[in-house]
Amino acid sequence: MQTVGRTRTHFLIRAWTAFVVLAIYLPIACGALAGLSKGRYFSFPIRIFSTEWWGKTWDSFEIHVLVQNSVLIALIVTVLSVLFAFFGALAFARYPWKGRRAFQRLLLLPIFFPQPVLGLALLLWFNALGISPSWKTAVVAHLVWIVPVVTLVIAIQVFSFDPVLEEAASDLGASRLFTLRTVTLPILWPGIWSGALFAFLLSWGNFPLSLYTAGADSTIPKWLYSKMVAGYTPMVPALGTMSTLTAAALLLGGGLVRVLLKRRSELRAREG
């Protein structure tokens, strides 16, 4: 009887999860449909499908600038946040030091903080410093939120890392830098890679921070929002879908690389 009840519960859990997953992707699918319909205004069922709006979006100069801004911001944020977060994760998870618990809590605060309010607070701060907002200030804003996230992602990997390995290397006479390069980094690569992927994708899709801190420079999410509020064109869902597909492709490619990295580090661990 126990097992019958259990199978039924498991079936219900599977069905509920499938339903929620479908609901999560439904609006994304609606956007994709709207971007592929021919008319200026969206109506369902779609009478004529066309790639007209995709073409227009692809060719638009304005959109090219947006994409450049978004890519530039995301790339810089990725590099910087991995650098910050690598050391942050060691402080978070590797070393037993006095201020560690306080540091762990401070690190969580920007995540536990409404992003629109953070964006506005940064706007005030930049203004008080006499810095006029641009894509560069947006990079700083993204970092404040993304570095803590990436630190957590890498910290999870650091937690599974045995410090004895590092100590053994240094006992055997390896220098600090050599230990870092040959012991620490290879083991942490999967976590660092995931962190980098998170950093890029979170920056790519970020809207509230860019809205307030990018000044006159626009990013894809910011432009989409301005058009949603005033002046819908089918370019909005078309560009939204393109942006989503880009993120999906990156996640897929990044995931594959991560699997390879993990396999390699496991292989190396077994050999060593």
Added chain:
Amino acid sequence: MAENSLSAPAPKLSPGLRASLPVLVLLVAGFLAPLVTVAAYAFATPKSFDVFRSFTLQNFAAIFDANNTVWTSFVWALALAFACVAILLVVCYPIAFGLNKVFGKWSGLVSVLFVFPLFVSENVRLYGWVLFFIKNGVLDGALKWLGFPGGPDLLYTPGITLFGMVYVYLPFMLFPMTLGIAMIPRDLVDAARDLGASRLMIWREVELPLAMPGILIGALLTFVLAAGAVAEAKILGGQSVITITQDIEVAFTYAQNWPMGSALALILVLIVSGLALTAMSRLDLDKILGKR
């Protein structure tokens, strides 16, 4: 908190403190300093920009004035956030349980399906729901096509705002909760069952208390984020509900009254961080994130 660790007498910095320095500098310059600026602006002369040069309580007096209706925005924001957390607890628990105990080798893929939407900006996803619910949209059009009179008018209501929040913040509840449920040792559940405990009893006496840290983090995170939400009310809710963040934003933009916006933001931050810090002080992060 940062000052604590910095002011510690340390002739030679410990490796931990040294490693934490870049992040500490970033958080002090990019998080604490902006908050201090907001606090300073909150006490500046209304509708001025003379921060750090004036001190007045006029902004707070205006907020707590009996004729000011801004408190309704606070009530809306907090009520919506509370409802959002309550709904998400129920929606996510079965999924989090499934990710740990039911899906087996598929749980990685299912997790990725839930992570991915985080990388699509919320306005794009919310706008997808607009296209779904709008007149002649996907729901309305499909129902008409099937011969029904058409879809219900759900868009631009407080209910749809709440729906949008539940939708956007789902992953923030799901993943901490999943980590929490992962902390339940299987032997303990088996032992309870062998001793004759009923399923409900196992859940209430064993599983729930052990998973509580994760659930609490999820609830806290979603509450804080939802309390500061604005896009849902604007895009889906059509401003049928004005949340406090929207009032803050209006004060900062159209009204050009930064001191008033700062005072409102300060009150929101105090409510939210008070909650966050009390709950966080009870948690052991090492354990939750998997330190052995």
